[in-house]
Amino acid sequence: xxxxxxxxxxxxxxxxxxxxxxxxxxxxxxxxxxxxxxxxxxxxxxxxxxxxxxxxxxxxxxxxxxxxxxxxxxxxxxxxxxxxxxxxxxxxxxxxxxxxxxxxxxxxxxxxxxxxxxxxxxxxxxxxxxxxxxxxxxxxxxxxxxxxxxxxxxxxxxxxxxxxxxxxxxxxxxxxxxxxxxxxxxxxxxxxxxxxxxxxxxxxxxxxxxxxxxxxxxxxxxxxxxxxxxxxxxxxxxxxxxx
Numbered sequence: 001x002x003x004x005x006x007x008x009x010x011x012x013x014x015x016x017x018x019x020x021x022x023x024x025x026x027x028x029x030x031x032x033x034x035x036x037x038x039x040x041x042x043x044x045x046x047x048x049x050x051x052x053x054x055x056x057x058x059x060x061x062x063x064x065x066x067x068x069x070x071x072x073x074x075x076x077x078x079x080x081x082x083x084x085x086x087x088x089x090x091x092x093x094x095x096x097x098x099x100x101x102x103x104x105x106x107x108x109x110x111x112x113x114x115x116x117x118x119x120x121x122x123x124x125x126x127x128x129x130x131x132x133x134x135x136x137x138x139x140x141x142x143x144x145x146x147x148x149x150x151x152x153x154x155x156x157x158x159x160x161x162x163x164x165x166x167x168x169x170x171x172x173x174x175x176x177x178x179x180x181x182x183x184x185x186x187x188x189x190x191x192x193x194x195x196x197x198x199x200x201x202x203x204x205x206x207x208x209x210x211x212x213x214x215x216x217x218x219x220x221x222x223x224x225x226x227x228x229x230x231x232x233x234x235x236x237x238x239x240x241x242x243x
Contacts, residue, residue, distance in 0.1 A: 036073030047182035093209030096130035120220035138181030159187035206238035
């Protein structure tokens with residue numbers, strides 16, 4: 001089951017993000033602010049905020065930026081009122097997309113997302129048009145370097161995992177039910193594992209499409225991921241980079 005950029009694609013991007021650091025930090029800041037507003041300002045008592053901060057630090061976001069994002073949640077630094085909006089659509093070849101946004105102006109975001117789909121041969125759908133193809137799950141990517149997979153699997157299941165996969169040398173993927181997500185993240189941390197990525201994701205069974213659609217699909221995904229308002233892009237395409 002998939003439905004999003006595989007960890008290898010995300011990881012390989014990390015070494016060449018200088019030109020995009022501003023966009024990355026903007027997305028992390030929004031994620032931190034929303035997590036703090038929803039669960040409180042203390043990361044020790046807010047697992048979602050703690051994970052958001054760790055993900056930001058993994059991308060070398062300065063502590064000052066992180067602190068400002070938390071203060072926005074308290075109202076100390078003014079701050080915009082971000083809301084989460086989910087868009088659904090189809091790309092070339094019938095690939096289903098879910099686009100997860102945090103925006104302070106949906107009147108800007110909606111036409112931007114629609115324009116990106118139109119530009120690269122897709123179309124924005126209505127609510128529920130593709131959601132039935134996806135399943136909402138907690139997804140955790142763990143740095144398991146030096147760990148035996150069978151040993152890790154036992155630890156992950158004890159922590160509350162519903163499924164475990166060896167996705168790449170040194171990295172394991174853990175899936176959980178949404179209600180178990182935060183507890184599983186915390187238990188894995190307590191066991192000494194380094195969390196590389198953790199969020200609630202939309203996962204689907206992959207489909208293959210004719211290679212004639214590949215170029216536009218890659219461009220569509222890149223354009224969506226490059227938009228400041230878009231936090232995550234999920235899709236059910238078995239792209240060549242994921243094989």
